[in-house]
Amino acid sequence: MTTRLSPFLFFLFLFVSQAIILQAQDEEAIMPESNHVCLKCHGHKYYSFFNEYKDLTERKLMNPYFVIDSVSYLQGEHKGHSCTDCHSSDYENYPHIADLKIQPKMTCVDCHDFEVIATEVKKSVHVEAFGEFFHCELCHDPHSNKLVKSDMAELVLYNNNRCLNCHNDADKYQVFTSHENPQLLSTHDWLPNQALHFTRVRCIECHTSVTDTSDAVHHILPKEQAVHNCNECHSENSLLRDKLYKHQLKQDRSEFNFYNSFILNDAYVIGANRNYYVNLISLIIFGCTLFGIIIHVILRIIKRK
Amino acid sequence: MSNNKLYLYPVWLRIWHGINALGIILLGITGLSMQYTNMESPLLKFSSAVSIHNLVGIILMISYFFFFITNIIKNNIKHYRISLNGLVNRLMKQGKYYVFDYLKGNPKPFHISEEEKFNPLQQISYVGAMYILVPIVIITGIALLYPGMIIEKIYSFSGIRLTTFLHSLAGFFILIFLIIHLYVITIGQHPLRNFKSIITGYHEAE
Ligand code: HEM
Numbered sequence: 001m002t003t004r005l006s007p008f009l010f011f012l013f014l015f016v017s018q019a020i021i022l023q024a025q026d027e028e029a030i031m032p033e034s035n036h037v038c039l040k041c042h043g044h045k046y047y048s049f050f051n052e053y054k055d056l057t058e059r060k061l062m063n064p065y066f067v068i069d070s071v072s073y074l075q076g077e078h079k080g081h082s083c084t085d086c087h088s089s090d091y092e093n094y095p096h097i098a099d100l101k102i103q104p105k106m107t108c109v110d111c112h113d114f115e116v117i118a119t120e121v122k123k124s125v126h127v128e129a130f131g132e133f134f135h136c137e138l139c140h141d142p143h144s145n146k147l148v149k150s151d152m153a154e155l156v157l158y159n160n161n162r163c164l165n166c167h168n169d170a171d172k173y174q175v176f177t178s179h180e181n182p183q184l185l186s187t188h189d190w191l192p193n194q195a196l197h198f199t200r201v202r203c204i205e206c207h208t209s210v211t212d213t214s215d216a217v218h219h220i221l222p223k224e225q226a227v228h229n230c231n232e233c234h235s236e237n238s239l240l241r242d243k244l245y246k247h248q249l250k251q252d253r254s255e256f257n258f259y260n261s262f263i264l265n266d267a268y269v270i271g272a273n274r275n276y277y278v279n280l281i282s283l284i285i286f287g288c289t290l291f292g293i294i295i296h297v298i299l300r301i302i303k304r305k
Numbered sequence: 306m307s308n309n310k311l312y313l314y315p316v317w318l319r320i321w322h323g324i325n326a327l328g329i330i331l332l333g334i335t336g337l338s339m340q341y342t343n344m345e346s347p348l349l350k351f352s353s354a355v356s357i358h359n360l361v362g363i364i365l366m367i368s369y370f371f372f373f374i375t376n377i378i379k380n381n382i383k384h385y386r387i388s389l390n391g392l393v394n395r396l397m398k399q400g401k402y403y404v405f406d407y408l409k410g411n412p413k414p415f416h417i418s419e420e421e422k423f424n425p426l427q428q429i430s431y432v433g434a435m436y437i438l439v440p441i442v443i444i445t446g447i448a449l450l451y452p453g454m455i456i457e458k459i460y461s462f463s464g465i466r467l468t469t470f471l472h473s474l475a476g477f478f479i480l481i482f483l484i485i486h487l488y489v490i491t492i493g494q495h496p497l498r499n500f501k502s503i504i505t506g507y508h509e510a511e
Contacts, residue, residue, distance in 0.1 A: 234342055
């Protein structure tokens with residue numbers, strides 16, 4: 001009885017301890033006190049304020065693009081920051097001063113040294129088309145940006161949303177151009193199992209140069225130069241090695257002798273994950289079969305005489 | 306001679322068998338070409354290999370269901386019921402026949418009749434192919450066509466990876482079956498005699 005229960009108990013223990021750890025991580029991040037002033041209004045769909053002219057409290061809809069989600073804020077890199085680290089402290093007053101609207105905001109490169117990235121971004125199709133007006137924050141929301149490293153499925157989803165929240169949102173897209181946003185499902189219909197691919201690889205796997213590695217993920221190429229050849233990924237020297245799985249590659253110990261085994265825990269890429277032993281054993285079985293047949297044929301010929 | 310002819314392979318069986326044989330060969334070629342694809346010299350263009358493999362796979366799945374059901378309706382399935390009674394013994398006998406007696410010119414241990422058209426080795430390999438290997442390939446194949454059905458992770462392994470592994474493994478053994486099948490058929494009075502049977506339906510008993 002106990003032996004039968006013990007694996008179950010073990011998994012229960014794993015589950016509970018995981019849950020506790022997750023809980024603890026959540027509790028660690030606490031919203032800086034000063035942010036509550038702003039989130040009273042920017043944390044909700046509605047905001048209210050006291051209108052001195054009318055002498056009454058008014059309740060209004062908040063512009064949905066101005067709503068800051070505090071849950072994702074606390075998961076982001078800048079969770080420890082006050083809103084006023086990046087925004088003028090004049091915002092504490094409402095109505096906000098009109099001039100604030102047109103004042104430049106703090107951007108990534110004001111605080112960080114991202115020079116290599118910045119030069120790559122300058123070469124991308126977007127900046128070529130729209131100039132500096134196409135800025136970092138369009139892909140990296142300063143209120144929630146994070147680097148997902150561990151879970152591959154989440155990493156891909158999170159990163160593709162950087163692109164999709166604009167490419168799949170006609171309103172955001174048309175801030176930049178008057179033409180319709182291309183329907184990605186139909187422009188990519190040459191790719192079979194599209195839904196699977198879009199959850200297993202990032203857009204930038206195909207839309208940045210094949211040979212460049214990590215930093216160049218910012219150099220989005222014109223569509224004519226996007227990866228179209230299946231074998232770029234489906235082959236022994238898969239490009240996934242240098243891109244999506246670059247973090248895994250470092251810890252790759254070539255387990256079980258799979259080619260590109262670092263991919264295996266998360267996906268099986270036809271053509272890229274061949275196993276040396278499986279290949280060898282198949283060859284041996286195949287060889288033995290043929291050998292047996294050949295011997296038999298030879299004996300048949302000899303005996304017929 | 307004519308009264309020695311046995312009608313063993315009815316029309317439906319021959320049609321199914323023809324489609325099946327052609328399909329398996331196509332699946333084998335495209336499947337291997339996908340597995341061993343590479344940049345410089347792909348056997349087939351990867352995307353064409355994928356499309357052909359998917360299309361033929363679906364056709365073959367339908368044809369398998371046809372076989373599965375008709376085999377029961379027409380009671381051809383009686384030939385596929387393995388009787389365990391003395392099975393090992395009978396398998397050894399037939400094996401011994403292929404390896405020694407046949408070459409020496411000794412007579413067959415089992416005689417073909419309309420009641421028992423397969424010898425024990427034939428029977429077990431046909432059952433293995435049609436009721437174990439092909440169903441595995443079909444089920445895993447459908448799953449790979451709709452990967453949403455597959456469990457994401459089995460412990461720390463990708464579910465797709467296990468499914469693909471099972472799919473290629475079973476596919477590989479079907480190809481091995483095919484090679485042996487093709488060869489064993491040539492064993493007889495005349496190497497081409499059995500090929501004629503699966504086209505005309507008649508087996509010329511000796
Ligand atoms: C070019 C390929 C093929 C040729 C020329 C061929 C030929 C034959 C011949 C001559 C027979 C009748 C002799 C006998 O019963 O042993 C036969 C029966 C059979 N073959 Fe094939 N075969 C081929 C491929 C396949 C494949 C790929 C499969 C299955 C995966 C298969 C499954 C069977 C089965 C199940 C029977 C017995 C049918 C019955 O009577 O119920 N064959 N085949």
